[in-house]
Amino acid sequence: MTSAAARTALDLTADLPVPDLEDLYRDLHRHPELSGREHRTAALFAERLKQAGYDTAEGIGGTGVAGVLRGGDGPVVLLRADMDALPVQELTGLPYASGTPGVMHACGHDLHMTWLTGAAEVLAAGRDAWSGTLVVVGQPAEETGGGAAAMVADGLYARVPRPDVLLGQHAAPGPVGLYPHVPGLILSATTDVDIVVHGRGGHGSRPETTVDPVVTAAYIVTRLQTVVSREVAPRESAVLTVGRIEAGTAANIIPSTARISLNLRTQSEAVRDRMVAAIRRIAEGECLAAGCPREPEVTMGGSFPATVNDAETDRRVADVHREVFGEGTVFDPGPAMGSEDFSRLAADGQPYSYWFVTTTPAEIWDAAPGGDDLMARLDALPSNHSPYFAPDLSAVGPGVRTLVAGALSHLVG
Numbered sequence: 001m002t003s004a005a006a007r008t009a010l011d012l013t014a015d016l017p018v019p020d021l022e023d024l025y026r027d028l029h030r031h032p033e034l035s036g037r038e039h040r041t042a043a044l045f046a047e048r049l050k051q052a053g054y055d056t057a058e059g060i061g062g063t064g065v066a067g068v069l070r071g072g073d074g075p076v077v078l079l080r081a082d083m084d085a086l087p088v089q090e091l092t093g094l095p096y097a098s099g100t101p102g103v104m105h106a107c108g109h110d111l112h113m114t115w116l117t118g119a120a121e122v123l124a125a126g127r128d129a130w131s132g133t134l135v136v137v138g139q140p141a142e143e144t145g146g147g148a149a150a151m152v153a154d155g156l157y158a159r160v161p162r163p164d165v166l167l168g169q170h171a172a173p174g175p176v177g178l179y180p181h182v183p184g185l186i187l188s189a190t191t192d193v194d195i196v197v198h199g200r201g202g203h204g205s206r207p208e209t210t211v212d213p214v215v216t217a218a219y220i221v222t223r224l225q226t227v228v229s230r231e232v233a234p235r236e237s238a239v240l241t242v243g244r245i246e247a248g249t250a251a252n253i254i255p256s257t258a259r260i261s262l263n264l265r266t267q268s269e270a271v272r273d274r275m276v277a278a279i280r281r282i283a284e285g286e287c288l289a290a291g292c293p294r295e296p297e298v299t300m301g302g303s304f305p306a307t308v309n310d311a312e313t314d315r316r317v318a319d320v321h322r323e324v325f326g327e328g329t330v331f332d333p334g335p336a337m338g339s340e341d342f343s344r345l346a347a348d349g350q351p352y353s354y355w356f357v358t359t360t361p362a363e364i365w366d367a368a369p370g371g372d373d374l375m376a377r378l379d380a381l382p383s384n385h386s387p388y389f390a391p392d393l394s395a396v397g398p399g400v401r402t403l404v405a406g407a408l409s410h411l412v413g
């Protein structure tokens with residue numbers, strides 16, 4: 001027995017204009033734009049939404065685009081894709097490889113935009129088959145972590161109806177044709193932290209007249225290693241990595257400052273808050289112990305929230321995906337340590353579902369070492385952000401279908 005939502009999704013996507021969508025994908029891939037500068041991508045998306053009959057708003061939170069299609073009584077469903085590329089030099093050798101040196105769609109956001117454009121057009125053409133309001137969002141600056149928050153702060157929800165439910169998806173390595181869903185925590189939170197230690201500089205031969213910030217920074221880095229091992233419960237997952245330490249100009253000069261940059265990955269906001277408090281305490285404590293003339297500056301850099309699917313919403317979408325694509329295509333891979341800012345669009349804490357669509361070409365998957373060990377094979381493939389990341393064109397249709405099916409799981413009742 002098939003649900004009405006699955007039947008409608010199969011009907012509406014039976015004749016997808018795949019060659020047109022592949023052209024769009026190749027065009028976006030050839031013209032990648034860095035975070036916050038997605039002008040061309042945004043204009044293309046807005047134009048196609050207008051042609052499909054959407055009311056559109058542009059320039060939200062930078063280059064953000066939103067489209068609204070009203071289809072009578074029913075819930076407001078928001079579909080989101082991110083638009084930005086990465087500062088990566090493409091090495092795929094594809095005929096439609098990036099034409100911009102040093103910039104590449106290495107995370108598949110070009111595919112996300114293609115999927116969302118296709119889904120928006122399909123749902124507009126089939127608007128008699130569903131009831132409710134559809135909001136589609138092209139979001140800037142996902143990679144730098146600020147895009148979703150910027151759209152909300154810039155009045156996204158004064159221009160489009162507030163959603164009852166939000167849906168998003170991401171391209172991921174794995175043989176084309178799988179739709180991993182997690183009914184809870186799916187992606188980790190991450191935070192960058194910068195610490196500036198203020199000492200007192202002077203001659204390397206006269207340490208007694210100085211407060212050496214290099215030594216204090218070294219103590220801070222060492223003591224930070226106890227945050228995960230001694231302050232986070234063993235049942236929690238967390239990572240603290242000091243990725244940069246910077247001080248001084250010459251061997252015989254004691255510098256006046258030292259800088260430390262670190263990155264945290266956590267799976268709950270509570271653990272993150274606890275780690276940030278520990279970092280502040282350790283930095284301040286070491287500076288006090290060393291007699292620094294000023295307290296250290298501890299500043300938060302870019303951060304991403306944890307992505308935690310609403311179990312009921314995710315199950316509803318996953319059930320329709322299972323009906324549309326087949327029983328073995330939907331499975332729970334558990335949470336990943338990557339991060340997303342999608343959940344910030346759920347500004348009132350609305351339920352959302354975020355899932356993956358696998359995009360590795362069949363011949364590359366079949367040739368990957370690892371045999372039956374799925375994780376070993378995944379480790380052997382170019383991941384997102386690799387200069388070799390190259391989703392297969394055969395993933396264009398499935399990602400449109402997943403979004404359409406996801407929307408209809410809430411718009412057909």
Ligand SMILES: [Zn+2]
Binds near residue numbers: 384
């Ligand atoms: Zn990315």
Ligand SMILES: [Zn+2]
Binds near residue numbers: 107
């Ligand atoms: Zn991404």
